[in-house]
Amino acid sequence: MKIENRQRFLIILTIAAVALLAADKLVFGPLTKMWKARSVRIAELRREVADGTLLLHREKSLRAHWDDIRTNALPDNTSLAEQQLLKAFDTWSQESRVSITGITPQWKHDADDYMTLECRVDASGDLATLSRFIYDIENDPMALKFESVELSSRDDAGRELTMGIRVSGLVLTPGGQQQ
DSSP states (O other): OOHHHHHHHHHHHHHHHHHHHHHIIIIIHHHHHHHHHHHHHHHHHHHHHHHHHHHHHTHHHHHHHHHHHHHHSBOSSHHHHHHHHHHHHHHHHHHHTOEEEEEEEEEEOOSSSEEEEEEEEEEEEOHHHHHHHHHHHHHSSSOEEEEEEEEEESSTTSOSEEEEEEEEEEEEOGGGGOO
8 A cells, every 4th residue: 555545544544533533422422311311201201100090090099088087187266176186085085094184285387278286195094094095096087196105104013104195186277178
């Protein structure tokens, strides 16, 4: 091969290598990044569609659960809600033979569409009566949630116990009762 042809060949080869490098950096690299980002987005959308499909299949049970929550929530009137909860505590204490030593209600406005009535209840009794008291609260259809339970012994044998519980009751405001 002649020197001129070899030089021309090397120049063309160098230009082709630079062109391939430029194409890789300017075209193929961004296209690859876009393709990967698109694949990730498609995977996210497929997961969201699957989640939506599951929600559609569970619609009846979710709506029934929401209707149950709405019907068993405390009334929107704060004094009626406190009265209903205090009456329920009185009923539960009579059924379980627990002695309630104090109830401290406190309102919390967590959001625009609901409030919570948080009550600190101090009670005493033996293990069986306190267990029955907790059981009665937990099995009542009223929209209540245990926040905390504290037990301590009042005697050396552990037969007389005191219990402090924090219970939150749900109050749906008019904006929170929509379907």
